Amino acid sequence: MTTPRIALVQGDITRQSADAIVNAANSSLLGGGGVDGAIHRRGGPEILAECRALRASHYGRxxxxxxxxxxxxxxLDARWVIHTVGPVYSASEDRSALLASCYRESLRVADELGARTVAFPAISTGVYRWPLDDAARIAVETVRTTDTSVEEITFVLFDERAYTAFSAETG
Structure with a gap:
């Protein structure tokens, strides 16, 4: 296990080429808004069909x-989509361990699949309202300290604000 190379891209995660693209999914796994909706729309009905099968078998709730x-x-220009559900931000409850777990668990799944390149969005920073600077710190710190066989992690950031926040963390 080595430390993966980290890259930043400002753009649309559905246009990225990687072994695995991470979806900031909602818990239903059935699509939604933001990154989740974009991945389902561009990826096509095969993704939804597999998500429905997961709901029917292992993830009924x-x-x-x-x-x-x-x-x-x-x-999509990838072999797999790794779906992870980020926590909703709370000013009164520290949920940062759950956000870190999204990145760690996504890398664990990537390792099980044999993925060498993974594209991540800024999980929980959209409708789940996680502050960008804190989300960037948690994301970068987590992928840097997680044992993984993934060789390259690309954070695909939708806008300049997110790109700037992640740039500050990757130095």
Missing amino acids: GLPPGQAVATTAGR
């Missing part, structure tokens, strides 16, 4: 926050 599971990538 949905995927819990901090966990990760893989499906096909459908029409």
Whole structure:
């Protein structure tokens, strides 16, 4: 296990080429807004079909926050989509361990699949309202300290604000 190379890209995660693309999913696994909706729309019905099968078998109540599971990538330029459910930000309760778990568990699943390149969004920073600077710190620190066989991690950041926050952490 080595420390993966970390890269930053400002853009659309559905346009990235990687072995695995991480989806900031909602617990239903059935698509939604933001990154989740974009991945399901661009990836096509194969992703939704596998998500429905997961719901019918192992995740009847949905995927819990901090966990990760893989499906096909459908029409995306990847072999797999790794779905992880980020926590909703709370000013009164520290949920940072759950956010870190999203990155750690996604890398664990990537290792099980044999993925060498992984593209991550900024998990929980959209409708789940996690402050960007804190989310970037947790994300970068977690991927740097997680034992993994993944060789390259690309954070695909939707806008300049997110790119700037992650740039500050990757130095």
